[in-house]
Amino acid sequence: MKLRVKGLGLLLLLVLLALCSTIDVCDARRGKHWRPRSSPSSSLLRNKGKGKKGSSNRQHGSNRPSPKPPLSPPPSPGNGKGYQSPYQPSPSPSPNAPVSPSPVNGSGHASPKSPTPSCGKGNQPPSRPTPTSPQGAVFNVVDFGAKGDGVSDDTKAFEAAWAAACKQGASTVVVPSELEFLVGPISFSGPYCKPNILFQLDGTIVAPTSAKAWGSGLLQWIEFTKLNGVSIQGNGIINGRGQQWWTYSDIDDDEDDDTQYDVEFERMPQVKPTALRFYGSFNVVVAGITIVNSSQCHLKFDSCQGVMVHDVTISSPENSLNTDGIHLQNSKDGGLGLVQDVRFSNIQVSEVQTPIIIDQFYCDKRTCSNQTSAVAVSGVQYENIRGTFTIKPVHFACSDSSPCSGITLTGVQLRPVQIPHYRLNDPFCWQAFGELYTPTVPPIACLHLGKPAGNNLQSYHDLC
Known part of the structure; x- marks a missing residue:
C-alpha cells in the first residue's frame, strides 16, 4: 500500500515537471518579458494575415473594406518646370485643387493637377468647396455638335457644353486633341455657375478672321467671368489669328494684292480683342496651354483674386502690334493704388526687345503728357529670368513722387543678340530701389x- 502511494506521488511529480517545461521561467528571471510560447501554426496564420492586409491596399478595384489611406503628397508638375518654386505650396494636398477627369480619347489628361493658387496680400483667397465627385461629370464639345474642322462655327456647341458643366459644378469641359475648332467671341460666365469647373483644352481653338464676326469691336475674344474655382489646362492652343489687325497700309507699295489686303484690314474694327480674359473671378488656374497670334494682349486677369499661371507658352511675331503677353490689372478711378508683392520666376525669353520692364511713364498714344502721380510699386521679385534681348535687358522707370522699392533680382541672365536696325542699350533705372541677391548678366x-528716403507706401486701408 505504501509503495502504491509513493508511486502515485512520483507520477504526479513527473506530470508537474512536464507542465512546467513549457514555460520560459528562465527568460522571466533574466528580466525579459514573459510570454507563452506560440505554436508554429498561429505564427503562420498571423504572417498570412499581414500579407493579405498589405495587398488589399494595393488592389484599388477590390470590394473588400480597407483602412482609410493616408493623405497623398501633392502632385508633381511632371516635366520639372516647377510651379512649386514660386509659391511653395503646402506638403498636404488641398481639397480645393481642380480634379482632372479620366482621359478622353487617350489624350490630354497627363497635365498636372493644379495646386490651390495663392496671391495677393495675406495669401487668403476664398476657399473652394470640395468637389462632390472624385472625377466629376465630363462634357465633350463634340457631343454637343462641335465639328472641329476649323471651318464650321462651333461657338454654339461650346456654349452648350459650358451650360451643362455650369449646372453640374465640379465638372469638366473637354476640347479634344487633333481637332481645330472655329469659335467666335464667347463668354463662359457666372455668377450662377456652380464652382470648380475645369476647361480641359487639348485641341486648337481659332478665332474668326472676318470683320463681320467682330461687329464694331470687342475687348476680348474668349472670356471667363464671375466664376469661383475655374481652371483651363492642357496641351492645346488658342490661336487669335490677329494678322488682320497687325497689317498696316504702306503708301510706297502699289502692288494690287497688298492694296486689296489693306482694304480688308480697313474693315476690321479699331477695338482689338484680348485672346483670353478672366474677369471678376476667384481661384483661377491657367496651366500648360499655348496662346499665339492674339490681335492684342494674349492673356489678361482683371479684378481676379487667387491666380496661378504655370507652364504657359505665349508667342506672336515681332511685327505684331501691342501683343503683350500677360496683363494683371485691378484698376479703379485712372491712377491711385498700389502694386505689391509680385513675383516673376522661371521665365525663358528669346530675342525680346526689353524682357524686364517697370514703366510708370508708359503711354501708348502718340503724344503723352508728363504725370507726377503714379501707382506705388513695391516688393517685385524677379527670379531665374533667362534668355536673350535685342534692345535693353532691364528698364526700371519709376516716379519721382512714388519711387519703386523692394525690387529684387535673383538668377537673372539676359544676353544680347545683335539685330539689324536695333541699337543695344545698357540697363536703365530711375528712382528704382532694391537689391541684387545674385550677380546678374549683364x-x-x-x-x-x-529703400528710398521718406517713401511711405499706401496700403489698401488708406485708399478710401
Whole structure:
C-alpha cells in the first residue's frame, strides 16, 4: 500500500515537471518579458494575415473594406518646370485643387493637377468647396455638335457644353486633341455657375478672321467671368489669328494684292480683342496651354483674386502690334493704388526687345503728357529670368513722387543678340530701389540699394 502511494506521488511529480517545461521561467528571471510560447501554426496564420492586409491596399478595384489611406503628397508638375518654386505650396494636398477627369480619347489628361493658387496680400483667397465627385461629370464639345474642322462655327456647341458643366459644378469641359475648332467671341460666365469647373483644352481653338464676326469691336475674344474655382489646362492652343489687325497700309507699295489686303484690314474694327480674359473671378488656374497670334494682349486677369499661371507658352511675331503677353490689372478711378508683392520666376525669353520692364511713364498714344502721380510699386521679385534681348535687358522707370522699392533680382541672365536696325542699350533705372541677391548678366549697377528716403507706401486701408 505504501509503495502504491509513493508511486502515485512520483507520477504526479513527473506530470508537474512536464507542465512546467513549457514555460520560459528562465527568460522571466533574466528580466525579459514573459510570454507563452506560440505554436508554429498561429505564427503562420498571423504572417498570412499581414500579407493579405498589405495587398488589399494595393488592389484599388477590390470590394473588400480597407483602412482609410493616408493623405497623398501633392502632385508633381511632371516635366520639372516647377510651379512649386514660386509659391511653395503646402506638403498636404488641398481639397480645393481642380480634379482632372479620366482621359478622353487617350489624350490630354497627363497635365498636372493644379495646386490651390495663392496671391495677393495675406495669401487668403476664398476657399473652394470640395468637389462632390472624385472625377466629376465630363462634357465633350463634340457631343454637343462641335465639328472641329476649323471651318464650321462651333461657338454654339461650346456654349452648350459650358451650360451643362455650369449646372453640374465640379465638372469638366473637354476640347479634344487633333481637332481645330472655329469659335467666335464667347463668354463662359457666372455668377450662377456652380464652382470648380475645369476647361480641359487639348485641341486648337481659332478665332474668326472676318470683320463681320467682330461687329464694331470687342475687348476680348474668349472670356471667363464671375466664376469661383475655374481652371483651363492642357496641351492645346488658342490661336487669335490677329494678322488682320497687325497689317498696316504702306503708301510706297502699289502692288494690287497688298492694296486689296489693306482694304480688308480697313474693315476690321479699331477695338482689338484680348485672346483670353478672366474677369471678376476667384481661384483661377491657367496651366500648360499655348496662346499665339492674339490681335492684342494674349492673356489678361482683371479684378481676379487667387491666380496661378504655370507652364504657359505665349508667342506672336515681332511685327505684331501691342501683343503683350500677360496683363494683371485691378484698376479703379485712372491712377491711385498700389502694386505689391509680385513675383516673376522661371521665365525663358528669346530675342525680346526689353524682357524686364517697370514703366510708370508708359503711354501708348502718340503724344503723352508728363504725370507726377503714379501707382506705388513695391516688393517685385524677379527670379531665374533667362534668355536673350535685342534692345535693353532691364528698364526700371519709376516716379519721382512714388519711387519703386523692394525690387529684387535673383538668377537673372539676359544676353544680347545683335539685330539689324536695333541699337543695344545698357540697363536703365530711375528712382528704382532694391537689391541684387545674385550677380546678374549683364550687371545692373543702376539699381539703388536699400529703400528710398521718406517713401511711405499706401496700403489698401488708406485708399478710401
